Amino acid sequence: MSKHDHTPHLPRRKRSGRLTLAMMGASAFGLTACGQPPQEEQITEIEFDEPRSFQSVEDCVAENVYTRSACEDAYKASLESVPRYSTLEECEAENGEGSCTAPTEEQSQAATGSTGGSWFMPAMMGYMVGSMMSNTNRGRSFERVYQEPVYRNRQNQGNWNTASNQATQRVSQRNDAMRSSVAQNRQAASQRRGFGSRSSARGGWGS
């Protein structure tokens, strides 16, 4: 045995006794390779065109503005948004005497997915369809169809033109609300890229 093996180096040892890694290394390697998380996409702007009113799906298709499936989807979505009541009295109290009806089998199927169940709704006279254009912070735009039921109530007395005017008003109120909520969102959205803007020119910051 050499003399060195008996020399107690430990008291003056200049290095740590044990080191480990918790997350770096083979298993963690995949983590760094995953790259950056995607930027959140937010709607920054919405535009609506003038909606059109139709008394039926066939009416909508005949106008030749929307495809049949868009007309059908919009009808179904409108129907789903019609308020429902469990009794005729409740419905009439809200919408006026003579405004309410039980859904047809076809309406019940479209609104709830089943023909069963007894409920009442303002009699639906037709629906409105329009286009909505949304722009996002990633520079993407997409177009979506929006819709609104046209139904009979106390004020319109079952007059189609008045009913569709009322529906148009509802649409424009709702659109204003959406616009202002988008504007609020935009205002509340966080600013990014406030740090590191000159980095691409310099490559790195370690020293």
Place this chain on the structure above:
Amino acid sequence: MLRIDIPERNEWKALAHELGFNFHTIDGEPYWKEDAYYQFTLEQVERDIEAPTEEVHEMCMELVDKVCHSNALMQRLALPEHMWDSIHNSWKSGQPHLYGRMDFAYSGDGPAKLLELNYDTPTSLYEAGFFQWVWLEQAIAQGILPRHADQYNSIQERLINAMAHLGDRIDARTLYFSCIKDNAEERATVHYLQDVAVQAGLKAPFIYMEDIGLHPGAEYFVDLNNQPIHALFKLYPWEEMADDDFGEVIPQLNTHWFEPPWKAVLSNKGILPLLWEHFEGHPNLLPAFFETASSPPLPAGWVRKPFFSREGNNIELITPAGQREAVDGPYTDSPWIRQAYHPMPRFGNNHALIGSWVVGDRACGMGIREDVGRITKDSSCFVPHAIV
């Protein structure tokens, strides 16, 4: 101090990959080199590196205190005025710091000379603190080094202690970690620090500097989910942050930064002439002065450095024999200092530079970089050391 050729460990590249060291080779050129090592005596390490590092560190802390209480000195260091309060407050409230590295020219005899401080965004940390340690243990196990070989390196152990200390002082023991996008080496360094933080019992989420958000009405900078960032470690320099779009907002928000704002005082080469002014003649310091409009052209035996520069960029030197060497770079928009030229030791074709690490306020290890040129750059190789 000797440079000794030795065999490489078997399969070290596979091991490096397994241990997350994926920048051992950069652009096809070796960065980590282990076909040689630098050999020191214990006395050289303790007397010439460790003790002077702690002493210079104390001198630096003394200077930070002076600068933090003097607008004139803040101005002299070209620190932006909107940061003065943050710098002063972070120092006065005793905000802890994590780490720093001093670069010394040292040849084995005579005092080590401080070339510069890297006290804000030092890298080569993983190589020095972890991979170098693994190299020593394996080199001994494989009979490449004698059994009594040692290394000046408790860097990682100290980092874990320092992180635990920070963890006790930050909200929810959560410290975000950050660097810029598209830089593998910096990402790896930050990854290593996250690893150390996790070992110290912290939560250590990552966010790129570019992704840090400013939310209207929020008291903190926010992450990608708009959640407040209470504390964040950034491998990104203060002088850049201050100049960035969010720079003016930093003093208004409560996010705690590591390194703290007061490190801006030391990550600035203007600190070198200030050190010389206050401790002129100290054996570990080189004469250094601020360059002024009336300074003559750079004379022989002097080095010219911008206040803010990294990886050897924009440094120019003329040896006493009149040989000129310079590295180009983008750092031309800050003032300059001049420092007396002091040769780094040369081994074969290589100039060796000692990086001496400080964690918390303790000197705790070193790493050696070597380059064929006299200016150490990001491409300069890392060569391990041992005390034999």
